[in-house]
Amino acid sequence: MTSNTAETKQAGSGTVRLAANQYGKAENHVVRVYRDSARHSIRDLNVTSQLRGDFELAHTEGDNEHVVATDTQKNTVFAKAKENGIESPEQFLLGLADHFTSNFDWVTGGRWAAEEYGWSRINDHDHSFYKSAPEIRTAVVMRNGDRDIVISGFYDLTVLKTTASGFVGYPKDKYTTLPETEDRILATDIATRWRYNTTDIDYDATYKRVKEIILETFTDHYSYALQHTLYQMAEKVIASVPEIDEIKFSCPNKHHFLYDLERFDIDNPNEVFHAADRPYGLIEATVARADVELDERDWIGIAGFC
Amino acid sequence: MTSNTAETKQAGSGTVRLAANQYGKAENHVVRVYRDSARHSIRDLNVTSQLRGDFELAHTEGDNEHVVATDTQKNTVFAKAKENGIESPEQFLLGLADHFTSNFDWVTGGRWAAEEYGWSRINDHDHSFYKSAPEIRTAVVMRNGDRDIVISGFYDLTVLKTTASGFVGYPKDKYTTLPETEDRILATDIATRWRYNTTDIDYDATYKRVKEIILETFTDHYSYALQHTLYQMAEKVIASVPEIDEIKFSCPNKHHFLYDLERFDIDNPNEVFHAADRPYGLIEATVARADVELDERDWIGIAGFC
Amino acid sequence: MTSNTAETKQAGSGTVRLAANQYGKAENHVVRVYRDSARHSIRDLNVTSQLRGDFELAHTEGDNEHVVATDTQKNTVFAKAKENGIESPEQFLLGLADHFTSNFDWVTGGRWAAEEYGWSRINDHDHSFYKSAPEIRTAVVMRNGDRDIVISGFYDLTVLKTTASGFVGYPKDKYTTLPETEDRILATDIATRWRYNTTDIDYDATYKRVKEIILETFTDHYSYALQHTLYQMAEKVIASVPEIDEIKFSCPNKHHFLYDLERFDIDNPNEVFHAADRPYGLIEATVARADVELDERDWIGIAGFC
Amino acid sequence: MTSNTAETKQAGSGTVRLAANQYGKAENHVVRVYRDSARHSIRDLNVTSQLRGDFELAHTEGDNEHVVATDTQKNTVFAKAKENGIESPEQFLLGLADHFTSNFDWVTGGRWAAEEYGWSRINDHDHSFYKSAPEIRTAVVMRNGDRDIVISGFYDLTVLKTTASGFVGYPKDKYTTLPETEDRILATDIATRWRYNTTDIDYDATYKRVKEIILETFTDHYSYALQHTLYQMAEKVIASVPEIDEIKFSCPNKHHFLYDLERFDIDNPNEVFHAADRPYGLIEATVARADVELDERDWIGIAGFC
Structure with missing residues (x-):
């Protein structure tokens, strides 16, 4: 994990300092259905959102003023599945990164990850599927300031x-x-x-x-x-x-x-x-x-x- | 489990009796390759063999005279994969049942089970495969005397x-x-x-x-x-x-x-x-x-x- | 599973009949805290509730008139954890059996199961615990009419x-x-x-x-x-x-x-x-x-x- | 992973180069019994050994001249459990690091890891134990040249x-x-x-x-x-x-x-x-x-x- 501004502060005791840290909500299992026509399609993702930035006081003082609740992160994941859609896991994660870093000044980056499970149509049916992919697809977006x-x-x-x-x-x-x-x-x-x-x-x-x-x-x-x-x-x-x-x-x-x-x-x-x-x-x-x-x-x- | 002759005996103490029992070697993971031509094929089975019959004295006296070793059952599973081949999981298990019940008088039946994992060719290749089946196939043979x-x-x-x-x-x-x-x-x-x-x-x-x-x-x-x-x-x-x-x-x-x-x-x-x-x-x-x-x-x- | 009245009916097609069946909500993970004094205690159970009885029409006709929703069973498990308490897993399951068989005429029995995870106090602390039991305790209650x-x-x-x-x-x-x-x-x-x-x-x-x-x-x-x-x-x-x-x-x-x-x-x-x-x-x-x-x-x- | 000499070479194609790499045998489950007196004791470790160094040609040319077989690494783990004993997971892993880096010139480091499972005596018995530790202990030794x-x-x-x-x-x-x-x-x-x-x-x-x-x-x-x-x-x-x-x-x-x-x-x-x-x-x-x-x-x- 790359350094962030929080790391430059010193904990009260003088003995220790907070180094790399991240936190969030893991394994939000979101299924997005596209049903604009009779021929539905789905994306099935397990999404983890973790924020990095200035979270020093939460650790050292128990002051949560900067702690975007992991429950809020969860709600955001599901809301963005509707608002942004899921064009690909990577695109979806980049959208989460944009959201959190643009809405909270002290969030300077983070790590967003997803697994995707692949489905196929049963006999080319319009809305019936079976889990078919032998592999699990993964995607990770790490943002550190301007760098993705x-x-x-x-x-x-x-x-x-x-x-x-x-x-x-x-x-x-x-x-x-x-x-x-x-x-x-x-x-x-x-x-x-x-x-x-x-x-x-x-x-x-x-x-x-x-x-x-x-x-x-x-x-x-x-x-x-x-x-x-x-x-x-x-x-x-x-x-x-x-x-x-x-x-x-x-x-x-x-x-x-x-x-x-x-x-x-x-x-x-x-x-x-x-x-x-x-x-x-x-x-x-x-x-x-x-x-x-x-x-x-x-x-x-x-x-x-x- | 159905009754067997062992159950009719009484343990020495008179307090208890041995009822249904079976034992064997579980999860023998056997991969059988057919390579008679350049176009190979495989069967991939996880096989469990358990015997039923007169095993009273092993339990009550520690006398192993009837205990066909689970290690022997394992060897037999692998040997039969060559000797009998694996035409289907069910056929293979029936062959194991025949072997054990015909070779040991006191083995009157048993339970033989298999899981099979399904593979497909990679790009129709002759000897390269990927694990493709979304489901796990199962088979069980139970023999009790003359009944399968x-x-x-x-x-x-x-x-x-x-x-x-x-x-x-x-x-x-x-x-x-x-x-x-x-x-x-x-x-x-x-x-x-x-x-x-x-x-x-x-x-x-x-x-x-x-x-x-x-x-x-x-x-x-x-x-x-x-x-x-x-x-x-x-x-x-x-x-x-x-x-x-x-x-x-x-x-x-x-x-x-x-x-x-x-x-x-x-x-x-x-x-x-x-x-x-x-x-x-x-x-x-x-x-x-x-x-x-x-x-x-x-x-x-x-x-x-x- | 023992026979129930539903099994005596015949499905419409005449080809098949419904035999043993049960349904419910599995793995309701309930943690019950006792905090009547400063020295708290906990019971940690994973509870499955399944009902047996006359559920023929749900299967054959899609008529849910008898189907106590699995969601309702879940709510009941958590409500009973408060109303009845958890004296032991077995007592708790017997209470569930009583509830369902006494409140719904067509529920003639069922299967209720629990796993319990064992906790110990950290340094004999009043309200801090660690998961300590090396084994997982299990309990099952099966009721069929008058028999438990x-x-x-x-x-x-x-x-x-x-x-x-x-x-x-x-x-x-x-x-x-x-x-x-x-x-x-x-x-x-x-x-x-x-x-x-x-x-x-x-x-x-x-x-x-x-x-x-x-x-x-x-x-x-x-x-x-x-x-x-x-x-x-x-x-x-x-x-x-x-x-x-x-x-x-x-x-x-x-x-x-x-x-x-x-x-x-x-x-x-x-x-x-x-x-x-x-x-x-x-x-x-x-x-x-x-x-x-x-x-x-x-x-x-x-x-x-x- | 830190750089090693292998990384400075170029693969034949000129397009790509081998960067960080390590290989070995994972999850060697070794149980070491100490039985010098009637009061036995055990250490129960799951050990992974991976070597780092000059393994360029194995990757680029299929030349295994430097590839200490993973099977050999396995044998060594078990042999060292007897020769060195298991005083602690960390000491045992340091011994493996010493062995491999001193016996093979091109092995300049590696990663050795272990999990340890904790056992307790049953009723203070001399040679009977149950798996009791609620946590799994871990140890990792990474050696890079002179640095551990x-x-x-x-x-x-x-x-x-x-x-x-x-x-x-x-x-x-x-x-x-x-x-x-x-x-x-x-x-x-x-x-x-x-x-x-x-x-x-x-x-x-x-x-x-x-x-x-x-x-x-x-x-x-x-x-x-x-x-x-x-x-x-x-x-x-x-x-x-x-x-x-x-x-x-x-x-x-x-x-x-x-x-x-x-x-x-x-x-x-x-x-x-x-x-x-x-x-x-x-x-x-x-x-x-x-x-x-x-x-x-x-x-x-x-x-x-x-």
């Missing part, structure tokens, strides 16, 4: 390939027992977030395109390791989408262990696997456009990794 | 209609505050299980058909209450599939409350809703073929409802 | 012993690879439910006593298998508490596998274990007072097992 | 006070509907992490002391807002423990809404509450020793907040 950071992403897109994956050539020490293999199952839950370098973008179309690139890349090469595959996904996203400067992945290596059936005189040529839960590999990487300098603080608070 | 009960189902199929649903005409007492409405969102997570009257059936094709009937029925009528909708689903399933004698539903009424925006002078004509978590309505019903007598004990232990 | 069944229990009480447990003497077949052991870790999450033969009982005191017996029994013997241990727990509960006729356990065998450190020339004399998640053993048993006849239908719908 | 950062904490310590809490004096706008109150329930799940300025410390004793300070502070004042209470907790921890320079809290305001019973002519003087799930307030703050300069990058990747 918009990060989009998704998680829980589980993918698996039954071959064209191996793991060889790694160092061996006294604790190494893993045998090399040139044919294994590779499976992961893709969690990714990318940072835009502009807000002049069609967020929904770009989201769709990034997801397609990532899925297509998963299929198109022999994987020497999950690192190798994630890097290629990242490279193709940045090469294809000029509005993205940086992308992160945090992906488990979901081990599928070949079950040892030889003990029972049964051959098992990569056919029967035990899908294990824990422990799992965990591969995390950030890939950036080559000529862009990163400010790692930008990412604080928006990811469970890196 | 096969129950199929699914859960977590979330559906929502934005109109054509209301709730009126209910009794009012001093604790009633709910206003009547003729236009609301209806949403639920469908959980259902049905019982077959035969094992001579194409389980995969029938599963697909039942799911289609249920989804289609969700769209095809004005719903006076979730009870009304579930009953119609049940009726159509039984009318259309002669091999099904009985079907159960256990479905939450996932409330979508119209957000009160009038307080802010904003009109909200069924457009902005708060999707609440708890509490929720919970509607559970069994519907049976009219001329079939039910034995409610058949269902013990296979459902979280009724 | 009261079932109490708990789950998620995780216990572990580092020795005095083994597993030997089990049958070996071609799929058996487990080595016998006379010293292993035994660990489980205890889930249990017991049925009272009376409602004239101090539910809180009895709950405390049953839990103590179960914990004490876990420690007091060499365990030949989890079955052996559960049976002894059951036997002692029934021998010690005349008001209990029947008790069930559904307990995972939470495997702690000795980690193979010999591969690294490190001795591991039962010191370093891998606590595995899945698969796990699953041991389920019902133990009854010797001279009591069981009606297995009584248990339908109150347990995830047997 | 050690962060300890816990989460899921749920606390509640039935009075001595209010919320007044906040700004009102057109979306504000919350009434002021001087007497409400205050409840939260405490999640906190603190940073030590030394590794010369008794981690277990300090953990115990910090937890006690936090709990005691929760009880000792009238709370004007959760911000006010968290700040006081932080202030007292830093004032009391000179080895701590910085502490963070991320705490939900778990709303307990007074249930409106007036509609039923029932008085409800702060006695019956609905414990709501979502949305919830979310209050996050960092408090630092007054004269210590913070490097916010130190926290990247170790917390879900700020």
Whole structure:
């Protein structure tokens, strides 16, 4: 979290000072129905609003003069779903950022986040839907004074390939027992977030395109390791989408262990696997456009990794 | 659970007796790859095996002479995934039942259950898949001596209609505050299980058909209450599939409350809703073929409802 | 679920009939504060209310004349928390049963359930508490006409012993690879439910006593298998508490596998274990007072097992 | 994540470059038994090991020459549980950091994390335990070259006070509907992490002391807002423990809404509450020793907040 004016004050005791802080209402689950014609449509978002700015006295003195109530933030989220509509999660969050920073002098920024759940029509019906998206879409807007950071992403897109994956050539020490293999199952839950370098973008179309690139890349090469595959996904996203400067992945290596059936005189040529839960590999990487300098603080608070 | 011979014995103390019991290995997560051609396919099952029979002495005396180790049951599940293959979850579980009851005299029955997770090809790729099914498929086989009960189902199929649903005409007492409405969102997570009257059936094709009937029925009528909708689903399933004698539903009424925006002078004509978590309505019903007598004990232990 | 009058009617189509059914409001999370003196106390319950009776027309015709709204049931739960108080979960549920069956002619029974979360005072403070109970207490009341069944229990009480447990003497077949052991870790999450033969009982005191017996029994013997241990727990509960006729356990065998450190020339004399998640053993048993006849239908719908 | 030498290289394409990255094995669940006397004791840790350093070629070329297998990291965790023992989670993680950075030249740092689950003896038994801790203890060690950062904490310590809490004096706008109150329930799940300025410390004793300070502070004042209470907790921890320079809290305001019973002519003087799930307030703050300069990058990747 970036510094704000509140941090420059000193608490009464002189021993401590308030540093980064934010507060708000989390997980406002708003469903917006568009019913202008007989063919309805919906957006289904879980929205968190958190404000940053001068909240020193609330902490040090219990003086709430600056504390825009989290209940007020909740009401605002639902009101804006009607007033502004939900064109995309990112656009909706930017509208919340505008509202709070323009209406309260001491609110100099904040963090607004959303998850979106994807629905499809049942048999192309006008007003009946089922929850269909395998992944959960995410969006985060962080505003600090004049600067906006918009990060989009998704998680829980589980993918698996039954071959064209191996793991060889790694160092061996006294604790190494893993045998090399040139044919294994590779499976992961893709969690990714990318940072835009502009807000002049069609967020929904770009989201769709990034997801397609990532899925297509998963299929198109022999994987020497999950690192190798994630890097290629990242490279193709940045090469294809000029509005993205940086992308992160945090992906488990979901081990599928070949079950040892030889003990029972049964051959098992990569056919029967035990899908294990824990422990799992965990591969995390950030890939950036080559000529862009990163400010790692930008990412604080928006990811469970890196 | 039905009685077994073990129950007729008396524990040493004379105070108590062992009644229904079963044991085994739960949640064996087996992934079966078919790779006979370049176009691979997979079945992804989470299998639980539990045996019933004469296990009296294990309980009362700590004598494990009859206790087929749960570790052995696990090995068997994985071995049978190769030996028998997985044509359908139901067929696979019937094979496990045959194995255990034919190999151990004192195993007179048991309960075998599976969840199946559905995958689709990524861009029709030969060996790359993503986890796509919105619902989790379930199957249970219960064997008691010569009798098999096969129950199929699914859960977590979330559906929502934005109109054509209301709730009126209910009794009012001093604790009633709910206003009547003729236009609301209806949403639920469908959980259902049905019982077959035969094992001579194409389980995969029938599963697909039942799911289609249920989804289609969700769209095809004005719903006076979730009870009304579930009953119609049940009726159509039984009318259309002669091999099904009985079907159960256990479905939450996932409330979508119209957000009160009038307080802010904003009109909200069924457009902005708060999707609440708890509490929720919970509607559970069994519907049976009219001329079939039910034995409610058949269902013990296979459902979280009724 | 036991039969009710509704089940004897026939649906219009003649093809199907409504069998067992129940509906209501699930997971009403009520916190009741007692503040008659400066020393406050709390009860923290998650309550589900479901009604049974004549609800045929709601299902078959969409006629809600009999449907006591689930919203009304919710209001009633919270109102009764004030009107009746919460002396114990069981007493509270019995009060709900009385209310609904006495106020609506067509409500002939139902199922009322609660979970209770246990809190302790922070440093014996008058009004500050922390959530302290390792287990979740459960209570279920099922009423069918004149008959009440009261079932109490708990789950998620995780216990572990580092020795005095083994597993030997089990049958070996071609799929058996487990080595016998006379010293292993035994660990489980205890889930249990017991049925009272009376409602004239101090539910809180009895709950405390049953839990103590179960914990004490876990420690007091060499365990030949989890079955052996559960049976002894059951036997002692029934021998010690005349008001209990029947008790069930559904307990995972939470495997702690000795980690193979010999591969690294490190001795591991039962010191370093891998606590595995899945698969796990699953041991389920019902133990009854010797001279009591069981009606297995009584248990339908109150347990995830047997 | 801090920069490493790998980041200065350029990927082959010239379009992108690898920035921060780490990988390893997550959630190795190790149970360490001490059984040197008849009175056994246990430590129960869930350990994640992730390495940082020069892993460029694995990403860009699929060359695994530097990739210490995650399976090897797993084996090492279990081996070190025997070789080094588990004196405290922090000491154990520092030992892992030493191992990996001293054995592999290109491993210049990493992130090692653990959760610890607390057990108590059943009736003071020598070798029987139950899982008793209401909170989950956490520890993180981040090493970057010569610099170590050690962060300890816990989460899921749920606390509640039935009075001595209010919320007044906040700004009102057109979306504000919350009434002021001087007497409400205050409840939260405490999640906190603190940073030590030394590794010369008794981690277990300090953990115990910090937890006690936090709990005691929760009880000792009238709370004007959760911000006010968290700040006081932080202030007292830093004032009391000179080895701590910085502490963070991320705490939900778990709303307990007074249930409106007036509609039923029932008085409800702060006695019956609905414990709501979502949305919830979310209050996050960092408090630092007054004269210590913070490097916010130190926290990247170790917390879900700020």
